[in-house]
Amino acid sequence: MSGAGEAQAQGARGASWFQRFLLPGFALKAVIIGGGYATGRELAEFFLPSGPWGGLAGMILAMLIWSIVAAVTFLFARMVGARDYRSFFEALLGRAWFIFEIGYLLFIILILAVFGAAAGAIAEVAFGAAPIVGTLALMAGIGLFATFGNASVEQLFKWVSFLLYGVYALLLILALSGFGDRIGAGFAVPAPADGWALGGLTYAGYNIIGAVVILPVLRHMRSDRDAVVAGLIAGPLAMAPAIAFFICMIAFYPGIAQEVLPSDFLLGQLGSPTFHLLFQLMIFAALLESGTGAVHAVNERIAKAWHIRRGAVLGSPARLGIALVILTGCMLVADRVGLVALIATGYRALAYIFLTVYVLPLLTIGLVRLARRRHAVPPFVAQEEVA
Template sequence: MNKTHWFRIYVLPGLVFQSLVIGGGYATGRELVEFFLSLGPRQGLMAMLVTAVVWSLVTAASFEFARSTGSLDYRSFFKNLLGPFWVVFEMAYFVLMLLVLAVIAAASGAMLHQTFGIWPPAGTLLLMGSIGILTFFGSNVIENFMSGWSFLLYAVYATFLFWGLYEFSDGISAAFDTAHPDGNWAVAGVKYAGYNLAVIPAVLFCLRHTERRSQALISGGIAGLLAIVPGIFFYVVLVGFYPEILQDPIPVSTVLAAFGATWFGLVFQIVIFGTFVETGTGLLHAINERVERNLVELGRVMPRSARPAVALGALTLAIVLGNQLGLIKLIANGYGVLTWVFIATFVIPVLAWALKNLLIRNTVNPGDKGTR
């Protein structure tokens, strides 16, 4: 096995998963504060470790389920997993997609306006154009972009951590040493994991390189770690600003301003914008894969030009509904319900399947091409 093939099997799915989680979740630091730091520095870190474990378990089980059933688009995946109830997940996924797309579109416009003085709608259009180009060229180009950008992201987050430890070590140490009442950190970790696991359907397209059970399980385990490490880097620096940072709507802006280095702020914002592009592309590519599978079953072929059309149509719908109908606020108010829907329709069923088919000795999987 050459290095490129090894990378596509074991590392690429995790990098795609990580890209979707960061752009759709903790890129601004708000979710890290909301779900973790609000529990107290130590309890929040424990909750993040719970999230990592849940992510690794569910991604490993999901990757093996997708491989063994040949379900590389989310419609096939959930029809095989849930039977006639697969539409429940699709409705929840569609709601999540609209929310995330509306948020990253608004955040892109605001971020580029704040950083470069660009007219906010121009930033949103730049995001739309980037997503349209990537979805037009399809899976291979999307894989290459996501993996390459992820390495840049890791480098920036590592710099963020080491610089933050150098500048704010006293505040970080003091916050971690302060006693806090025990919060429900285990539940918080599971809830955050459950919500973000809903992006796994957007990762399925890159599992076409996976051929064996061991490959699926190892790559799934790696995925959970790849997704949480940048978050831990970010979290540790945020701890240095505790408890004032709890009320900050965009914590990353406060931290970057404290660094006092304009150039690093620019680099960080550019990397985050690229992560928004990754997130939108991944979510919309999953829709394209779902549509293409439908057309194949009908004996038809999806034109390449239809891919950016579908993607940009969905993105435009998300922006319009989010701005005009207050959809973002509506869905945000139902956030807890959405989380438990994903846990009930995805996390529990796929883990139950794993217990039945992977953890019971001598179970034979007819779709397995090899267990080593």
């Protein structure tokens, strides 16, 4: 093994259990939550139409899909030594790798537009500020964390996760104590449970892209066992806050399905201005980590290509410039299209794209190659941060 390879292997051996097992799940949650359930609009769109119990069934199905796909993704990435999505799909799809990148660019445009609109709505509702203030604040935060590469992004995932799980746990406690009887009554309301499987599959499809977006955090894994364990627990880690949120929403089913920001409506029912503000700040932090994860994946893809072609490291100024170009272009969409329309018209199409070019090839071609080549390919070792 070369000196660089020995240093990389030593870095993996020195990784903590948090970095090996929990960080991937926190990172997956980070990418998912902003476009997945931060505002509650997405839960209303994909799960409430199937009723309380059907909605929960759909969420559990989506969670299981996330766990399975994440575990196989992490194993395949280790086998081929991929730390960015382009390397991953070059190994999985060959010359057709660019099809995923087209879908991912569409995904970036949509989610950043959604995030910008949501941040603007939070600024207006929580602070009475103009929506553009929230959008610009989010852009500045994403640009800042994306500038400094992996270490900065991983710290963001870690600390925002602690905030997020704590706030969702507190939300569930307050909701059960404040209107737990309504939650029970909501689950007792007769409702059609059909369509839950399609809702769960669609929701899982457009969100599971997070498993391949977070490949940089796999640098801490020591073995295939790490990859499997981290992948399997990533699903529950990513879905647990959503399930807690959904249970709280059932207290006001079915009317809450019509709210543009179900989270804001639910917080208003709690009657606690302090917690309302805390929750809004948590949502902003969730949007920040989701947006940062999406932009960081592009930076890592460009950094790899830059290193191959120029033999040089992509520096912080270049990372910041790329981030600002992406953010400025994508968030302009938020001024023209409403939040609900973006989610309803864009995410379903993206789900089918990612299921076709990512999940299906991974669970067929990828599994076959894992079975045939796992012992023939040098194990993936952690790579030193180049940023």
